[in-house]
Structure formats: C-alpha cells, structure tokens
Amino acid sequence: MRPQRTPMKPPRKPGQRHPNAPTDPVEVCARIRNLTNKNDESCIDVINDTTIRLTSSDNRVTECQFYKVFNQNVGQQHLFHYVAEHMVNDLVQGKSGLLFTYGVTSSGKTYTMTGTLEEPGFLPRCLDMLFNSVQGVQASKYVFVPDCMNTFCVQTEAEALLEKQERDILPQLSTPKTPSKSRSKIPDVRYELEHCQSENINPDCRYAVFVSYVEIYNDYIYDLLGEVQLDPFNRPRPPQSKRLREDKSKNMFVYGVTQVEVKSTEEAFAAFQQGQERRRIAHTQLNAESSRSHSIFNIRLVQAPLDPLGEDLLQEKSLICASQLSLVDLAGSERMARTGAGGERLREAGNINSSLMTLRRCLEQLRENQKNGTCEMVKYRNSKLTHLFKSYFEGHGRVKMVVCLNPNAQEYDENTHVVQFAEMAQQVEVARQEVFKIDRENVKRKALEAKTRAEEEKKRHLTAARQLSQEATSHRLHRGRFKHITSSSESDTTTVTPSTTDDGESDGWEGIDFNIGSSFPNLEVIDPMDCDTIPSIISFLQDRMDMMNSVKKSARSLGSMFRTNLTSNSQNDKDLQLRLKDCENELSTKSKDLAKMERQVKKLESKNQVLSRTTQVFEKDKKQLQDQLCEAEIQLKNSQLETKKVETKLRGTVANTKAQIEKQCEKRVRNVQTEMHQKMWVKDEQLRQLKHIFTDGREPRTGREGRPVTRRNLTPLPPATPTSSDSSRPRLGHKRRSRSAENLLKETKSLNKSRHISNSDNDLRQQKTKKKSSSTSVAPVEPAAPLAPKHRRSKSGANGQWLAHLPSTTVPTETIMQPCIKPNRVVNVPSPKDVAGANKYLLTHQREDKHGEIETQLVKGEVFRTRTGGQQVQFVDIETLKQRDPKTKKQISPKKRKSNTSVDELSSGEQSSWTDVETRCSYGITSAGSTKFAGKKKK
Numbered sequence: 001m002r003p004q005r006t007p008m009k010p011p012r013k014p015g016q017r018h019p020n021a022p023t024d025p026v027e028v029c030a031r032i033r034n035l036t037n038k039n040d041e042s043c044i045d046v047i048n049d050t051t052i053r054l055t056s057s058d059n060r061v062t063e064c065q066f067y068k069v070f071n072q073n074v075g076q077q078h079l080f081h082y083v084a085e086h087m088v089n090d091l092v093q094g095k096s097g098l099l100f101t102y103g104v105t106s107s108g109k110t111y112t113m114t115g116t117l118e119e120p121g122f123l124p125r126c127l128d129m130l131f132n133s134v135q136g137v138q139a140s141k142y143v144f145v146p147d148c149m150n151t152f153c154v155q156t157e158a159e160a161l162l163e164k165q166e167r168d169i170l171p172q173l174s175t176p177k178t179p180s181k182s183r184s185k186i187p188d189v190r191y192e193l194e195h196c197q198s199e200n201i202n203p204d205c206r207y208a209v210f211v212s213y214v215e216i217y218n219d220y221i222y223d224l225l226g227e228v229q230l231d232p233f234n235r236p237r238p239p240q241s242k243r244l245r246e247d248k249s250k251n252m253f254v255y256g257v258t259q260v261e262v263k264s265t266e267e268a269f270a271a272f273q274q275g276q277e278r279r280r281i282a283h284t285q286l287n288a289e290s291s292r293s294h295s296i297f298n299i300r301l302v303q304a305p306l307d308p309l310g311e312d313l314l315q316e317k318s319l320i321c322a323s324q325l326s327l328v329d330l331a332g333s334e335r336m337a338r339t340g341a342g343g344e345r346l347r348e349a350g351n352i353n354s355s356l357m358t359l360r361r362c363l364e365q366l367r368e369n370q371k372n373g374t375c376e377m378v379k380y381r382n383s384k385l386t387h388l389f390k391s392y393f394e395g396h397g398r399v400k401m402v403v404c405l406n407p408n409a410q411e412y413d414e415n416t417h418v419v420q421f422a423e424m425a426q427q428v429e430v431a432r433q434e435v436f437k438i439d440r441e442n443v444k445r446k447a448l449e450a451k452t453r454a455e456e457e458k459k460r461h462l463t464a465a466r467q468l469s470q471e472a473t474s475h476r477l478h479r480g481r482f483k484h485i486t487s488s489s490e491s492d493t494t495t496v497t498p499s500t501t502d503d504g505e506s507d508g509w510e511g512i513d514f515n516i517g518s519s520f521p522n523l524e525v526i527d528p529m530d531c532d533t534i535p536s537i538i539s540f541l542q543d544r545m546d547m548m549n550s551v552k553k554s555a556r557s558l559g560s561m562f563r564t565n566l567t568s569n570s571q572n573d574k575d576l577q578l579r580l581k582d583c584e585n586e587l588s589t590k591s592k593d594l595a596k597m598e599r600q601v602k603k604l605e606s607k608n609q610v611l612s613r614t615t616q617v618f619e620k621d622k623k624q625l626q627d628q629l630c631e632a633e634i635q636l637k638n639s640q641l642e643t644k645k646v647e648t649k650l651r652g653t654v655a656n657t658k659a660q661i662e663k664q665c666e667k668r669v670r671n672v673q674t675e676m677h678q679k680m681w682v683k684d685e686q687l688r689q690l691k692h693i694f695t696d697g698r699e700p701r702t703g704r705e706g707r708p709v710t711r712r713n714l715t716p717l718p719p720a721t722p723t724s725s726d727s728s729r730p731r732l733g734h735k736r737r738s739r740s741a742e743n744l745l746k747e748t749k750s751l752n753k754s755r756h757i758s759n760s761d762n763d764l765r766q767q768k769t770k771k772k773s774s775s776t777s778v779a780p781v782e783p784a785a786p787l788a789p790k791h792r793r794s795k796s797g798a799n800g801q802w803l804a805h806l807p808s809t810t811v812p813t814e815t816i817m818q819p820c821i822k823p824n825r826v827v828n829v830p831s832p833k834d835v836a837g838a839n840k841y842l843l844t845h846q847r848e849d850k851h852g853e854i855e856t857q858l859v860k861g862e863v864f865r866t867r868t869g870g871q872q873v874q875f876v877d878i879e880t881l882k883q884r885d886p887k888t889k890k891q892i893s894p895k896k897r898k899s900n901t902s903v904d905e906l907s908s909g910e911q912s913s914w915t916d917v918e919t920r921c922s923y924g925i926t927s928a929g930s931t932k933f934a935g936k937k938k939k
C-alpha cells in the first residue's frame with residue numbers, strides 16, 4: 001500500500017498558476033544499494049521503512065527521514081511500483097512529472113533509472129506501462145505534429161498518410177527529425193516485464209508518444225537523438241549545443257530538440273539506446289561506467305479528443321494536451337581527491353558538482369521563500385540543469401527524487417551531504433497539476449465549428465480546384481499539349497484528359513478526370529408512362545450522378561493534396577523563417593565577433609610591427625657594441641703586448657742600472673779600502689819606525705806577519721786594484737776590518753758559482769759513471785769532494801734541523817716525486833726565533849707555469865750564524881716539482897724534475913720567478929741583538 005500523504009499548505013509563491021491550488025511536497029525516497037564487497041563495513045542502518053541511520057567510523061550518528069526507504073533487498077519492480085507507476089498514471093491523465101536519481105558516484109543511480117536487461121529500471125518500465133495503457137487508442141503516426149515551440153497540432157489522416165509517404169518512401173524529402181537510418185542499427189532490446197497499465201485512459205481521445213533524449217555535459221545541452229551532421233569530408237561533426245526556451249505555457253524546453261514519435265516500447269527503447277550510445281560515460285576509479293553528464297529522457301504523451309461521432313480527431317489546438325515525464329539520471333557528485341580524476345575528468349567533475357550545488361541552492365531558496373512568504377529570486381539560470389527544471393519547481397508537474405546511497409563506510413561523509421540535501425529538498429512544495437478533462441459540450445461545440453469550417457474550406461477548395469483545372473485546361477490548350485479535348489455545342493461539359501509531356505514524363509495531373517460524361521441525349525418524353533424514354537433518362541442521370549461523384553472525389557483529393565501542400569509549405573515556411581532568424585542572429589553575433597577579432601588582429605599587427613622595429617634597433621645596437629668590443633679587445637691585447645715589452649725593457653734597464661750602481665759601489669768601496677790600507681800601512685810603518693827608534697835597533701825588525709822588515713819595505717804599498725780575485729788574495733791581517741754587506745754578497749755569489757760548477761762537474765761525472773757502468777763493468781768513480789763544503793749538492797734526505805716555510809696559500813698537489821725531507825718544524829711565516837732554532841731552511845713556492853699548470857719549487861737553504869750574532873740563510877738548491885695534465889703531455893718539457901738549479905741560472909733564465917722567490921724568501925740577519933729580516937733583491 002502506498003502511504004497516504006496529506007498535502008501541506010505552504011505559503012504560495014508569486015507567479016504560480018492557481019494561488020489556491022493544492023501542493024505536493026517533493027517526494028524523496030532513499031534506496032540503499034548492496035555493498036560491493038560483502039566484507040566491507042556498512043555505515044547505513046535502516047531503522048524502519050522511512051528512517052535510516054548513518055554512523056561514521058568515529059561513531060557520529062545522523063538520522064534521516066524520507067517518504068520511503070528501500071533497503072538492499074528491494075527489487076526494481078517493487079521500486080517502480082512505489083515510485084514511478086504513479087507518475088505514469090499522472091502522465092496519462094495529462095500531468096507532467098519529474099523523476100530524478102541523486103547520489104554520489106557509483107551509488108546506483110543509473111542502475112535505478114535504466115537498470116539492466118535482467119533487472120530493468122524505471123525507464124523501460126515506464127515506457128512499457130505507457131504503451132500497455134495506450135494500446136488501441138493510439139493515433140496514426142504523424143497525426144500529431146510537433147512544432148518548434150513545444151506544442152503540437154493535429155492533421156488529418158490523409159495528411160498523416162502523405163507525411164508518412166514522404167518520410168518512408170521519399171526519405172530525401174523528409175525533414176531530419178527522425179534519424180531512422182542510425183536507429184535501425186540499434187539492436188532490438190526486449191524486456192520481460194510484468195504487465196502493468198494505467199486505468200485512466202480516455203477512449204474518446206487519441207494518443208501519441210514522443211520521446212526526446214538530451215544530456216547536460218559541462219553545462220551545455222546536447223541532443224542525443226539528433227541527426228549526426230557530416231562535414232564536407234563525410235566525417236561526423238561535433239554535436240552542437242542546444243538552447244533553452246520557454247513556451248507559451250511557461251514551460252522550459254530544449255529548442256530544436258529531436259522528438260521521435262514512437263509506437264511501441266521497443267521503438268522507444270531503441271531510441272533510448274541510440275542516445276545512450278552517444279552519452280558521455282567514462283571509466284573512473286570509483287565506477288567503471290560513470291555517467292559524466294546529466295541525462296534527461298523525456299516521454300511526451302499527446303492526446304486530443306475525437307469528434308462527437310468518434311471518427312476524426314479534433315484539430316482544435318486548445319483541445320490538445322501534451323504531458324511530459326522527465327526521467328533524469330544525474331551525474332554523481334564526487335570528491336575529486338577520491339576519484340583521482342585529472343584533466344577532462346576533473347573538468348567534468350567540477351561542472352557536475354557545480355550544477356548539483358546550483359540545484360541545492362535553488363531548492364534552498366525555494367524552501368526559504370515558501371517558509372517565509374518571501375519572493376527572493378531563485379537563480380535557476382546559474383546552471384542549465386536548474387533552468388530546465390524550473391517549470392517543474394514552479395508548479396508544472398510532480399517532482400520525485402530517489403536518493404541512492406552506497407552503504408560503504410568510506411562513503412559516510414558524502415552520504416551525509418546527500419541525505420542533508422534530500423531532507424532539505426523534501427520540504428519544498430510544488431503546486432499540484434490538474435487532471436486533463438474533456439468537456440463534452442466544449443468538444444461538441446468545437447466539433448461543430450470544425451465541421452462548418454471544414455465544409456467551408458471544402459467549398460473553397462472545390463472552387464479553387466475548379467479554377468485550377470480551368471487554368472490548367474486553358475494553359476494546356478494554349479500549349480497544345482492535350483491529347484484529347486471534346487467540346488461541342490451538344491456537350492454539357494468539357495472533358496479534359498491529361499496527357500504526358502513530349503518527353504513521356506507525367507505532368508502530375510494523372511488520375512484527375514473532370515469528365516462528367518457525354519452531352520444530354522436528345523430525348524423527348526411525351527407520355528408520362530413512357531417506359532422506354534424515362535428509364536433511359538433515369539439511367540443517363542444515374543450515370544451522370546456517378547460521374548459527378550467521381551469528379552467530386554477527384555476534386556476533394558486534389559483539394560486535400562493542395563491543402564496538405566499548403567500546410568506543409570506554411571509549416572516549412574515558418575520553420576524556415578525561424579531558422580532564418582536564428583541564422584541572422586548567429587550571423588550578426590559572428591560578424592560582431594569577426595569585427596572584434598579583426599580589430600584585435602590589427603592591434604596585434606601594429607604591436608608586432610613596433611616590436612619588430614624595436615628588435616631591429618636592438619640588433620643594430622648589438623652589432624655596434626660587438627664591433628666596439630672587438631676593437632676594445634684588440635686594443636687591450638696590443639696594450640698588453642706593449643706593456644710587456646715596456647716591462648721587459650724596464651727590467652733590463654733596472655738590471656743594468658743596478659749592476660752599474662753595484663759596480664760603482666764596489667769600486668768606491670775598494671778605493672776606500674785601499675786608501676784605508678795605505679793609511680794603516682803608513683801608520684803601522686810609522687809606528688814600527690818609531691818603535692825601532694825607541695828600541696834602537698835591538699830587536700830585529702819584523703812585519704806584521706813576522707817577516708823581517710827591511711828599509712826597502714818602508715815604501716808605501718801601492719793601492720789594491722779592484723779585481724774580482726780580491727777575495728782569493730791573501731788578506732791583510734787586520735782584525736778590526738769588518739766585511740761589508742756588499743763583500744758578503746759578492747762572496748755568496750762566487751761561492752754559488754763555484755758550487756754550481758762543482759755540482760755540474762759532479763753531474764757530469766755521475767752521468768759518465770752511469771754510462772760507463774752501463775756499458776762496461778768498470779767500478780764507479782768516486783765523486784769529487786765539493787769545493788765549498790757548505791755548498792753541497794741538494795740532499796733531500798740529509799739530516800739536520802729543517803725549518804719548512806710553507807705559505808698558507810700552498811696548494812697540495814701530491815706530486816709523485818717528493819723530496820724525502822722530514823722537517824722538524826713547519827711554519828707559514830718564519831720568525832727570527834724559528835730561524836735561530838734550525839740549520840736548514842726549506843721554502844715551498846708555487847706558481848703557474850706557461851702551460852697553466854702548478855709548478856712547485858722547493859728552495860733549500862742553510863742557516864749560518866752571522867758574526868754579529870744574527871742568522872743568515874743562504875739558498876743553496878732549488879727543486880722543481882711539476883705536475884702535468886696527461887692531455888697536454890706533448891707540450892711538457894722532457895725535464896720533469898728540475899734540481900740543482902743554481903741561483904745564477906735561475907736569475908738568467910727565469911728572472912722574474914726567481915726574483916719573486918728571492919724577494920719573498922731570502923732574508924739576511926744583520927744585527928746581533930735584534931734579529932732583522934730584510935728583503936734581498938737579486939743582483
């Protein structure tokens with residue numbers, strides 16, 4: 001038993017048709033599907049047949065009440081019986097209805113609406129019930145003709161027949177309303193359904209069923225039954241979206257949608273299948289066949305009363321009733337994070353959710369208006385879905401919703417949102433529609449009016465036909481194309497027999513005969529009892545009457561043909577005019593767009609020109625700058641070369657000047673020395689002579705060196721010549737005489753020279769020895785002892801107190817060949833104290849050679865105590881450690897390790913580097929008390 005509901009009386013919304021009309025609430029039923037996996041946890045409990053309880057995993061509980069709750073065990077038939085059967089009944093009675101399924105994705109909306117072959121849903125069941133109901137009272141096909149403004153008109157059986165012929169026999173002439181070609185491909189689907197039919201059929205009416213199928217995808221409406229348009233390359237064009245319009249009765253409809261007249265459930269379902277194939281369905285994480293659009297399948301039932309005789313349908317438009325049942329399968333609301341959607345799916349999901357949100361907002365606003373008696377604007381236009389349903393919510397039919405729920409515990413949050421929406425929706429009231437009733441009196445009156453009109457029309461047509469035939473006759477006579485014309489003074493009528501054209505084609509007048517027979521016979525009745533003449537006159541008249549009737553029939557058919565053509569032409573004309581208007585509108589918008597785009601293109605072109613000009617200027621500047629750079633580089637190179645030249649020149653000049661000054665200094669020193677020697681000698685001699693005078697010749701006269709002094713020796717000594725061999729001459733034994741810094745330097749130089757000679761001698765000797773040892777078995781020759789024992793050859797491993805001077809900037813190169821010196825002390829900057837505590841000095845110096853490689857020089861020196869008590873370091877050896885990149889091996893000089901390089905050699909060959917080392921590392925200690933380091937410049 002269906003639960004009885006008393007209609008509530010909420011405040012009326014302005015704009016409703018009948019302010020005092022009863023209302024019905026939006027009827028919401030809940031259907032809980034079975035768990036996908038039986039082991040899954042369920043979050044929904046059915047408390048009773050109207051209440052459910054939702055429990056979250058953290059024990060939050062929500063209870064909701066619905067008009068009816070269907071648990072997992074409820075089958076499709078049962079559900080149809082409770083929810084949709086009533087709506088088909090309403091449909092038959094001329095009331096419209098909206099039935100939609102709502103829920104999250106994969107909750108069973110499509111299953112409930114369409115179902116499967118084994119378990120058909122609402123849609124096939126509604127169709128089946130409807131066709132069962134209208135069986136026997138269906139009008140012939142094409143009697144009801146839909147127009148483009150959502151209304152219908154009725155045409156005669158003859159007109160319908162003609163249209164049928166047009167569509168079936170001449171498909172090329174038919175309007176593209178019925179995509180019969182594509183529909184024929186759809187397999188014939190047959191359901192095994194329980195018989196069910198409505199009892200509210202009116203036998204005095206004739207019915208026709210039309211179906212249309214649209215989808216709302218990304219907020220665009222697409223016709224799913226329309227002809228597929230082909231492009232010039234015979235490829236299907238992408239579907240064009242449709243617009244929404246409001247008809248005279250304020251019903252929203254899809255303008256230009258294809259309405260297919262169907263005569264059976266199979267035909268209707270074939271149309272549905274055809275649309276279904278075009279519908280956008282995609283695979284998502286939560287549903288293998290997820291609907292990506294809202295689908296709306298409209299079943300329109302058109303009915304019109306028969307005339308009082310029950311023969312013909314009344315063509316009066318006001319007597320035609322068209323009711324509609326919209327079966328809507330909404331796309332599922334989904335959380336994008338859960339579906340893992342991306343790209344197109346994400347966009348679809350966004351549009352689905354936003355349209356569902358608009359639906360929710362509209363219903364909320366409606367409810368608020370009804371509760372508070374306000375008339376706030378409901379924003380139906382925010383989405384195509386709500387805009388299309390507007391008429392239902394404003395009282396043009398009953399609204400029912402089936403909320404589909406997936407009991408899986410993971411769906412708790414989404415289910416909560418859905419049930420909240422459903423609870424809110426069932427508080428909205430919609431005005432109840434009236435049943436379509438036929439007023440018999442009205443029908444009679446209309447039928448009479450129609451008859452009179454028809455007769456008048458008939459007359460008009462006859463006249464028109466007669467005129468037409470006369471015109472045709474005269475025309476044909478004029479052209480001489482008639483095969484046979486009989487016209488005599490004896491004849492009462494003109495007999496026109498249509499002919500064919502010269503080329504044998506029919507001219508369209510075939511079968512139309514206006515001959516009413518031969519002329520009246522010349523008979524005279526003299527006797528009223530004349531049994532010969534009177535029967536012949538009667539038979540003649542009878543014949544003529546028959547002839548007249550046949551002519552009338554021909555004229556009528558001609559008239560009806562003419563009328564049909566006229567109607568269809570006027571219909572076509574209207575359609576064409578509408579299309580023309582649309583095209584004009586489209587054209588104007590497109591031309592506006594075009595003008596706009598042209599303006600934009602012009603702007604962009606001008607911008608482009610400016611940019612290209614700027615680019616050219618920049619390129620010119622760039623070229624100029626590059627040229628300038630090249631010139632500057634060349635100048636720089638030249639100036640560098642010049643600087644180098646000048647530097648070399650200056651170095652030479654400096655060295656020369658230095659040498660000259662040193663020479664001069666030495667000369668002066670020698671002169672002074674000689675002078676001093678002479679003076680001292682004179683003084684000595686004077687003293688000796690004085691002593692001799694005092695001792696009076698008792699002691700033998702001896703010189704300073706103990707030599708006997710003769711008188712001849714008293715002559716002053718000649719001044720010493722400043723030669724380089726001064727140092728090798730026997731020194732004058734004067735202890736007070738101090739050696740000047742210049743003398744020390746000179747001595748160092750000479751010593752280094754001799755050391756170098758000895759070292760090179762030693763090397764030569766060693767080489768010779770090696771050669772000899774390799775060629776002969778002669779014992780190696782002992783190397784000669786160094787000339788100056790303190791200037792011995794580099795002995796890396798020699799013992800001693802080594803002070804390693806390792807500047808902090810030294811790079812560890814880890815050269816394979818390393819000196820085997822174990823320094824006792826390593827310092828970054830040596831102090832006089834450090835030097836005092838060592839007798840060997842090792843300086844590590846690094847530089848970049850001409851190949852760009854690091855060259856490490858180990859400069860070795862010996863520490864001497866000076867007479868004044870300070871320390872002096874005398875450099876005795878340089879070892880060069882080189883490291884080469886294997887790639888640049890060819891450029892490497894064969895001499896990898898360079899040792900025994902004398903200071904002089906370095907000073908001549910690598911003057912700058914040596915100067916650098918010497919400048920940085922050669923220190924002399926000049927005073928005894930306070931040890932002082934002084935940079936020593938190379939001579």
Ligand SMILES: Nc1ncnc2c1ncn2[C@@H]1O[C@H](COP(=O)(O)OP(=O)(O)OP(=O)(O)O)[C@@H](O)[C@H]1O
Pocket residue numbers: 032033034103104105106107108109110111112287289290291292330331332333404
């Ligand atoms: N009550 C039910 N009994 C049996 N199977 C069901 C039921 N409800 C749903 N299913 C099955 O669950 C799957 C998903 O259902 P359906 O496609 O109807 O979900 P939907 O809500 O329409 O999803 P979407 O919004 O993504 O289109 C289908 O395979 C369907 O057969």
